[in-house]
Amino acid sequence: MPRKRPGALRARQRTTPVLFRSTVTWGTEVFPVPWPTRLDRLSRRTVSAVHRAECGRPDGGGLWPGATDAALRSYRHFLALPGRWLYPRHSVCGCPTCDVPDDVAVARDVLELVRLRLPPGARRELTALLAPLDEELERRTVPDPFAHRRPWRGDGWWHRRMYHESAHL
Ligand SMILES: [Zn+2]
Numbered sequence: 001m002p003r004k005r006p007g008a009l010r011a012r013q014r015t016t017p018v019l020f021r022s023t024v025t026w027g028t029e030v031f032p033v034p035w036p037t038r039l040d041r042l043s044r045r046t047v048s049a050v051h052r053a054e055c056g057r058p059d060g061g062g063l064w065p066g067a068t069d070a071a072l073r074s075y076r077h078f079l080a081l082p083g084r085w086l087y088p089r090h091s092v093c094g095c096p097t098c099d100v101p102d103d104v105a106v107a108r109d110v111l112e113l114v115r116l117r118l119p120p121g122a123r124r125e126l127t128a129l130l131a132p133l134d135e136e137l138e139r140r141t142v143p144d145p146f147a148h149r150r151p152w153r154g155d156g157w158w159h160r161r162m163y164h165e166s167a168h169l
Contacts, residue, residue: 016057033051033055033065035048035051036050036051036066036069039068039069039072040069040072040076040077040129041129042122042126042129043125044126045121046118046122046126047148048122049118049119049122050068050118050122051065052113052124053068053114053117053118054066054067054068054114058084058115061113061117062110062115063110063113063117067100067110068110068111068114068115070100070107070110071096071100071107071108071110071111071114072107072111072135073101074100074102074104074107074112075104075107075108075133075137076133078104078107078137079102079108079133079136079137079140084140085140085141085142085163086137086140086141087142087162087163087164087165088103088104088105088141088143088161088163088164089102089103089163089166090102090103090104090163091103094155104137104158105153105154105156105158105161106153107155108134108137108158109154109156109158111126111130111154114126115127115130116163122132134158136160137158138157141161141162142161142162143160143161143162144160144161144162144163147159147160147168148160150163
């Protein structure tokens with residue numbers, strides 16, 4: 001097999017797919033962020049717009065790379081639970097890492113935040129994706145008339161549903 005000339009090697013390296021197209025700053029460290037290629041049922045254009053919304057602010061502004069994916073997984077996981085009625089639960093420790101997978105209302109907050117930061121086309125697509133999920137969440141959870149007595153966690157209607165009785169307050 002003929003040895004490759006250095007020039008040919010360099011040319012090949014230049015065409016290697018770029019896997020890391022943005023960075024996220026954590027304290028003083030800068031980490032490369034893999035560009036996601038798939039995100040639920042969203043188009044590639046919207047996936048890119050979501051990624052830009054997640055990485056577009058130095059402090060994250062309540063989002064982080066992969067937040068939308070984690071929130072959508074949490075939402076679908078919650079709705080896949082068996083039974084006619086579902087009762088959201090707070091996460092035990094209350095940190096964002098546990099809140100998004102454990103508390104469907106926090107996951108929905110993340111989705112709302114990213115939805116509002118998307119350009120119109122991508123926003124329409126995420127809105128359409130969320131509509132049937134929201135409809136099912138509303139149908140399978142119970143309104144909590146005393147939700148206003150609980151510590152405030154957000155303004156979304158999804159915060160005013162009956163929580164599981166083991167809920168940590
Ligand atoms: Zn935690």
